[in-house]
Amino acid sequence: MTTRRHLLNACLLGAAALATPFAQAQTPNYPNKPIRIVVPFGPGGATDVVARTVADKLSARLGQPVIVENKPGASTMIGADAVAKAAPDGYTLMVSGSSTYTVMPALKERMPYDQQKDLALIALLVKAPLVLVTGPATQAKTAAELVALAKSKPGEMSYATFGTGSAPHLAGEMLAHEAGIKVLAVPYKGSAPASMALLGGEIHYAIDTIPSVGPHIKSGKLRALAVTSVQRASALPDVPTLGELKLGKASFDGFYALAAPAATPAAIQQLLGRELAAIMALPDVKEKMLAAGLEPGFLDAPAFKAKVADEIATFKAAGTRANIVME
Secondary structure, eight states: HHHHHHHHHHHHHHHHHHHHHHHHHHTSSSSSOOOEEEEOTTTSSSHHHHHHHHHHHHHHHHHHHHEEEEOGGGGGHHHHHHHSSSOOSSEEEEEHIIIIIIIIIHHBBBOOOHHHHHHHEEEEEEEEEEEEEEEEEOOOOHHHHHHHHHHHHTTOOOEEEETSSSHHHHHHHHHHHHOOOOEEEOSSSHHHHHHHHHHEEEEEEEEEEHHHHHHHHHHHEEEEEESSSSSOOTTTTTTTTTTTOOGGGOEEEEEEEEEEEETHHHHHHHHHHHHHHHHHSSSHHHHHHHHHTOOEEEEEEHHHHHHHHHHHHHHHHHHHHHOBBBB
16 A cells, blocks of 8 residues: 555656646747737827836847837727737737726727636736826816816816727716716827827817826926826825815726736746736836836736726726716
8 A cells, every 4th residue: 555655646746747847848938039019009108118118128038029019099909909819829918008907898898809818917017197187278277177167168178088998088087977077088099199189279188197298297288187096196296186186086096017818828927927027126117117107016917817807896886977888
């Protein structure tokens, strides 16, 4: 009996020893060609800041070119769908934000892909506070003044979104519902065209990321009235939160994260997760993110998945409350 037990244990140990080389054999010499990171927004926005920083660091660490490709449109669905249906070999990745990972799944019943089945959530990279800004089309200097102005002109004032169901759209509708105002949502393909429209007086206000509109705030061309995050933003310490302005139910904490096609081998997913954790902990990366108006907040895959599930539930409730309907 003892001899049998020893023999069985030896067999099990031998199988375990063989399992690791076999798993490694599933991803030989990865990466051995350029990696593509899809950004489902136009160039020039906060997503680009994060994606290009990650791309440069990944390229140096993995020894292969990492190329960023902008594929905007359809509230990020065009780019996300391309990644969801790409070959699951680790050579097509995506950096996107709340719009893709939590807002769209919460508000849209039918999408060309199933996020839960078609995308592997690798890591949340950084938090991205949104800021309420006004331009030359309105003289409101505070959120209270903006709300009062909107109430005096129901349905006449407009704000920028990145398409129906994007994070700025949900944030804008949550604010409109909480403040009791009726406004018009105007879609753009990303931060850069939205900012140009705001600066040109085509729209009255926007809710966008600090990296995107921060330079215009610093130059005085745009006025920051409030941040949507629960806590004040490091880049705009003097700007109040919506909670401080008694509009706390409209609070919205944005983020940027990386995903891959769902069937990407686990070994590659784990490798990318480890590399991303190391990259986001680098002092120069932290400094660059803070300078861009972003906040530290790295989460590994399990924590990221839990956050996504929680936010989808929260945003579904907010969408129902604000009567956001997506075809």
